Amino acid sequence: xxxxxxxxxxxxxxxxxxxxxxxxxxxxxxxxxxxxxxxxxxxxxxxxxxxxxxxxxxxxxxxxxxxxxxxxxxxxxxxxxxxxxxxxxxxxxxxxxxxxxxxxxxxxxxxxxxxxxxxxxxxxxxxxxxxxxxxxxxxxxxxxxxxxxxxxxxxxxxxxxxxxxxxxxxxxxxxxxxxxxxxxxxxxxxxxxxxxxxxxxxxxxxxxxxxxxxxxxxxxxxxxxxxxxxxxxxxxxxxxxxxxxxxxxxxxxxxxxxxxxxxxxxxxxxxxxxxxxxxxxxxxx
Numbered sequence: 001x002x003x004x005x006x007x008x009x010x011x012x013x014x015x016x017x018x019x020x021x022x023x024x025x026x027x028x029x030x031x032x033x034x035x036x037x038x039x040x041x042x043x044x045x046x047x048x049x050x051x052x053x054x055x056x057x058x059x060x061x062x063x064x065x066x067x068x069x070x071x072x073x074x075x076x077x078x079x080x081x082x083x084x085x086x087x088x089x090x091x092x093x094x095x096x097x098x099x100x101x102x103x104x105x106x107x108x109x110x111x112x113x114x115x116x117x118x119x120x121x122x123x124x125x126x127x128x129x130x131x132x133x134x135x136x137x138x139x140x141x142x143x144x145x146x147x148x149x150x151x152x153x154x155x156x157x158x159x160x161x162x163x164x165x166x167x168x169x170x171x172x173x174x175x176x177x178x179x180x181x182x183x184x185x186x187x188x189x190x191x192x193x194x195x196x197x198x199x200x201x202x203x204x205x206x207x208x209x210x211x212x213x214x215x216x217x218x219x220x221x222x223x224x225x226x227x228x229x230x231x232x233x234x235x236x237x238x239x240x241x242x243x244x245x246x247x248x249x250x251x252x253x254x255x256x257x258x259x260x261x262x263x264x265x266x267x268x269x270x271x272x273x274x275x276x277x278x279x280x281x282x283x284x285x
Contacts (some may be wrong), residue, residue: 003044004051011091014083015066015076021091024050025059031100031128031278034092035062036085036109038260039136039203040192042069042185048178049104049262052271058278059096060104063088072194074160078202081112086120093126100128102278106262107232110135111206114214122218129220129281131274133261134229137207138236141166155201163200167193171230173263174256214243220284221248222277224262224270227255250277 001008009021022043033053035046043062050060066084067075075081092101103121105113110132113121121127154161169182185191223241225234234253241249252273257264264270 003047005044005047006054011063011088013066014080014087017066019063019065019084021061021063021088022046022050023059023061024054025061026054026057028057029059029096029099030057031059031102031282032092032096033058033060033102033104033131034089035060036103036105036112037062037065037068038107038109039199040068040073040195041106042190044185044190045106045260045263046104048267049271049274052268053275056275059099061092061095067199068192069190070192071189072160072162072196073192073199074196075199075202077198078115078206082115082119085112085116089121089124089127100282101126102129102131102281103127104131104133105135106133107136107259108203111137111203111210114210115206117219117221118210118213118216122216127219128285129222129278131222131224131277133224134226134232134234134259135223135237135241136203136232137210137240138233139204139207140229140231140233151197151201151204155198159196159198161197162194163197165195168230168259169193172259174258174265175263178260178263210240212243214240215245217244217248219248220277220281221250222274223249223251224274225251225253226257226259226261226264227253228257229259231259 005022006025007023010018043064046062066080067073
């Protein structure tokens with residue numbers, strides 16, 4: 001197993017493609033984390049939190065999302081992520097019946113988790129809370145207004161066209177060993193270095209749809225924000241998160257962190273805070 005998984009599995013996604021599930025599982029799990037990975041990444045990126053929580057009797061499961069594990073990410077539309085997340089929740093419920101579920105989303109995964117929380121996840125009593133890292137609500141690299149206007153027409157005309165993006169792999173974590181792993185993943189084309197016009201436009205549209213909507217939040221949520229995030233706009237996320245109803249949000253800002261909080265040098269500190277928060281949610285219910 002490339003990312004120290006205990007086993008791999010598959011499930012049938014909404015586009016009738018079987019995708020890989022990465023599973024880190026103690027012998028007798030007492031709760032389960034449902035992971036939604038970031039854009040251009042893959043489910044193996046959850047290895048750091050998964051190994052931490054596995055020692056504490058908590059399983060982590062995540063799947064490689066549509067369009068990923070390629071050199072260039074391309075998707076038909078953002079709905080494929082939402083439909084697959086709904087199906088994956090059913091898979092988790094079937095394979096871990098009765099266990100408390102916490103949804104963990106990083107970056108694009110946090111964007112997906114937020115849409116799901118405002119939709120079908122918000123009505124699920126088995127979900128005890130959400131854990132978000134560097135939610136990709138607004139780009140840190142500002143998109144020119146003309147490109148915003150043209151993004152949807154271009155996505156229809158040239159959907160698979162490569163979008164020029166800055167290479168930021170050295171600036172997602174201060175942990176050089178993990179950076180080397182990311183570069184190896186890029187070399188093997190399981191971590192993307194390119195995105196299609198259709199993918200970029202889909203994310204931009206999903207971001208816009210969240211504006212002024214977070215007041216509909218239902219579950220408790222723990223958010224880790226990175227102070228030196230060069231991909232997601234931390235200040236914009238902080239502002240949007242204020243709309244979550246009182247008492248549901250616990251937000252932590254890590255001033256020196258790059259984008260990938262769960263892969264940062266202070267990750268065990270973050271995981272410890274998440275663990276305490278998870279126990280608090282279970283005691284409160």
